[in-house]
Amino acid sequence: MKTPCYLFAGLALAFLAGAAAASADVATDWYAQLDLAQQTSGQNAGGRARADGIVRAALAGAMLGIDADHQSGRAAEPAPAGANLEAAAAQAAHDATVALYPGRISALDIQLTESLAGLDDTPSAIAAGRDWGKHVAAVVLADNETAVSVNAYTFADLAPAQVAPAPVPAAAAEAAAIGPGRYRFTTLAGASGTKGYVDGVGSAARFDNPRGIAVDAEGNVYFSEQDLCTIRKITPDGVVTTFAGAVGQRGSQDGTGTAARFNDPGDLTVDGAGNVYVADSDTIRKVSPSGSVTTIANTSGHIAVDDGGNVLVASDYNQAIDRIAPDGTISRLTIKLPTGYPGNPFWFDAVKADHAGNLYVILDDWDITAALKLTPSAAGEYVGQVIQDPAPSYWATAIGLDDAGNLYVRYDADPIYRFSPAGQVEVRYAAGSSGGFFWGSMCVDNVGRILALPEYFDYVEKVGTIEIGTFDPTATGLSITRQPSDELGVSAGSGVYFHAGAAGAASLAYQWYHDSKPIPGATNPDLYLRGVQATDAGSYYVVVTDGAASVTSRNATLTVTQASAPNPPPPAVAPTAPATPAPAGTGSANSGGGSFDLWFALPVFALLAAALRRRPAGRCWPSVSRNLHSLDL
Numbered sequence: 348m349k350t351p352c353y354l355f356a357g358l359a360l361a362f363l364a365g366a367a368a369a370s371a372d373v374a375t376d377w378y379a380q381l382d383l384a385q386q387t388s389g390q391n392a393g394g395r396a397r398a399d400g401i402v403r404a405a406l407a408g409a410m411l412g413i414d415a416d417h418q419s420g421r422a423a424e425p426a427p428a429g430a431n432l433e434a435a436a437a438q439a440a441h442d443a444t445v446a447l448y449p450g451r452i453s454a455l456d457i458q459l460t461e462s463l464a465g466l467d468d469t470p471s472a473i474a475a476g477r478d479w480g481k482h483v484a485a486v487v488l489a490d491n492e493t494a495v496s497v498n499a500y501t502f503a504d505l506a507p508a509q510v511a512p513a514p515v516p517a518a519a520a521e522a523a524a525i526g527p528g529r530y531r532f533t534t535l536a537g538a539s540g541t542k543g544y545v546d547g548v549g550s551a552a553r554f555d556n557p558r559g560i561a562v563d564a565e566g567n568v569y570f571s572e573q574d575l576c577t578i579r580k581i582t583p584d585g586v587v588t589t590f591a592g593a594v595g596q597r598g599s600q601d602g603t604g605t606a607a608r609f610n611d612p613g614d615l616t617v618d619g620a621g622n623v624y625v626a627d628s629d630t631i632r633k634v635s636p637s638g639s640v641t642t643i644a645n646t647s648g649h650i651a652v653d654d655g656g657n658v659l660v661a662s663d664y665n666q667a668i669d670r671i672a673p674d675g676t677i678s679r680l681t682i683k684l685p686t687g688y689p690g691n692p693f694w695f696d697a698v699k700a701d702h703a704g705n706l707y708v709i710l711d712d713w714d715i716t717a718a719l720k721l722t723p724s725a726a727g728e729y730v731g732q733v734i735q736d737p738a739p740s741y742w743a744t745a746i747g748l749d750d751a752g753n754l755y756v757r758y759d760a761d762p763i764y765r766f767s768p769a770g771q772v773e774v775r776y777a778a779g780s781s782g783g784f785f786w787g788s789m790c791v792d793n794v795g796r797i798l799a800l801p802e803y804f805d806y807v808e809k810v811g812t813i814e815i816g817t818f819d820p821t822a823t824g825l826s827i828t829r830q831p832s833d834e835l836g837v838s839a840g841s842g843v844y845f846h847a848g849a850a851g852a853a854s855l856a857y858q859w860y861h862d863s864k865p866i867p868g869a870t871n872p873d874l875y876l877r878g879v880q881a882t883d884a885g886s887y888y889v890v891v892t893d894g895a896a897s898v899t900s901r902n903a904t905l906t907v908t909q910a911s912a913p914n915p916p917p918p919a920v921a922p923t924a925p926a927t928p929a930p931a932g933t934g935s936a937n938s939g940g941g942s943f944d945l946w947f948a949l950p951v952f953a954l955l956a957a958a959l960r961r962r963p964a965g966r967c968w969p970s971v972s973r974n975l976h977s978l979d980l
Contacts, residue, residue: 373433373462374406377440379875380458384448398447401491405443408483409435431476437462438480446488454871461868529776530816536585537812544575544594552587554811557800559614562792569623571612591634607640618652626650644671653700661695661708681728699748707754709743718743718756747791755791776828776850825851825896831903837879839909845874847900849891856892861885881907
């Protein structure tokens with residue numbers, strides 16, 4: 348009598364559940380590390396899926412063994428007896444992730460150390476597990492050689508090629524990346540952490556949800572109050588007035604000053620004559636220097652104006668750029684994007700125009716945001732060229748132009764890159780803790796000062812201000828460039844990330860603190876707390892040193908809310924050895940032990956079911972590792 352295949356499958360599921368129970372914590376930590384790497388990698392969807400499959404295959408191979416058909420000519424390889432499989436999983440995941448994201452090797456090394464430190468086993472068992480994990484990773488990576496070797500970050504066989512606008516010597520770019528020079532930011536108007544709507548001078552003014560920002564030739568700053576339907580103006584002396592629109596009164600009425608109405612004012616720009624153009628819902632509005640508002644077109648998007656008075660509208664919706672001539676005629680530009688760009692759908696996050704007739708855009712297709720230069724050709728089309736970021740893992744989030752044609756690109760990993768018309772690159776950071784405007788909108792005045800709308804998500808200390816940054820070429824000191832954000836009302840058992848950034852010497856050391864006590868092993872710019880509890884609540888900050896000096900970040904507050912009462916526990920089962928408890932505030936320091944987590948097992952069961960559905964004819968138990976990284980994960 349033949350044994351039905353589903354009985355073997357049931358036994359396999361039981362074994363897999365046991366493996367999942369042992370590896371749930373270590374897998375959680377390494378999936379978190381993979382997620383962090385992917386957030387800053389600029390990978391497209393195909394690259395992310397392949398990377399995810401490789402790391403999952405490494406984890407599964409470490410726990411379950413390498414099956415016979417994993418690679419032609421190989422015999423089945425079970426995990427060696429006596430090897431600690433959690434150590435194997437951590438090592439395999441580490442080696443696979445390092446191969447995929449070598450730029451994060453320091454953080455991954457720290458995570459591996461913390462994972463191994465949390466294991467409760469003999470040194471020989473952990474050593475044997477690590478050896479097995481290294482072998483598994485090597486096999487999985489060899490089977491995915493093309494995916495790993497083509498491009499460590501973006502898998503260029505799937506992602507578009509990127510071309511620099513002009514060659515930049517590597518030594519010059521490296522020197523620029525660490526200084527000298529910093530932006531020194533001060534508050535032009537508004538009050539930190541205080542929202543409202545008050546016209547006034549400097550810190551007496553109040554803002555609520557400013558969105559677009561622009562500056563004219565005289566240094567007057569204009570910005571839109573999206574929710575309150577107005578356009579505000581700030582003079583160089585910090586005097587804030589309502590330029591057009593009425594507070595909280597939505598509409599489309601043309602008029603002068605407060606008699607005009609706006610529906611949803613967003614992006615805006617200023618021409619050489621001082622006219623302000625506003626993208627307002629589905630229309631483009633023009634506000635004269637006297638505050639007279641007229642509607643000039645029924646379209647909308649991100650906007651710029653060129654020297655001929657043409658308004659350029661980069662649409663979020665129809666993947667195009669329209670030109671509105673001074674007489675109101677609308678024409679669509681013919682754009683030739685770089686080969687492979689972009690994915691679909693895509694949209695434009697910003698547009699600027701220089702004095703030479705070139706356009707600059709941020710193109711976004713969910714998987715990557717890149718700054719592009721669009722140059723007019725003799726054939727009448729605009730030819731796109733990717734502006735190469737010397738650190739290709741960054742995402743472009745804002746752009747600006749000064750009067751000399753220098754392009755400023757704000758990236759999500761804190762620096763501002765300044766590209767000269769000749770292609771020279773400077774990497775500039777903020778000086779001290781007053782700077783930074785992560786993800787916020789910005790513009791550049793005629794002398795190269797940055798005007799910024801801070802947007803820190805839940806970091807409220809700077810929300811509600813307009814910041815102005817002046818570049819100091821002599822500033823070379825150590826400085827915090829990205830402050831950690833508050834994490835408020837986090838559910839007990841959840842994971843939390845604190846992020847920080849610094850600029851200074853080429854080699855920086857980080858140490859995180861919880862309520863003024865150093866957190867063991869927390870020596871990375873990113874701090875991950877896994878499974879936070881009430882004892883983890885409090886303040887967190889990081890001290891950064893460069894060997895000669897140190898600088899301390901702001902205190903970020905963590906509050907933890909208790910989960911609702913759990914369901915009655917299941918029937919008692921045989922006890923397991925308790926996991927070593929993690930020190931308060933260390934989060935990911937404990938990666939060993941742990942009970943069976945259903946959330947972890949369910950996706951593994953689903954993967955296994957998919958693998959069984961795709962098994963070769965005549966086989967009952969297909970290769971787990973091979974099918975894991977052949978699935979469309």
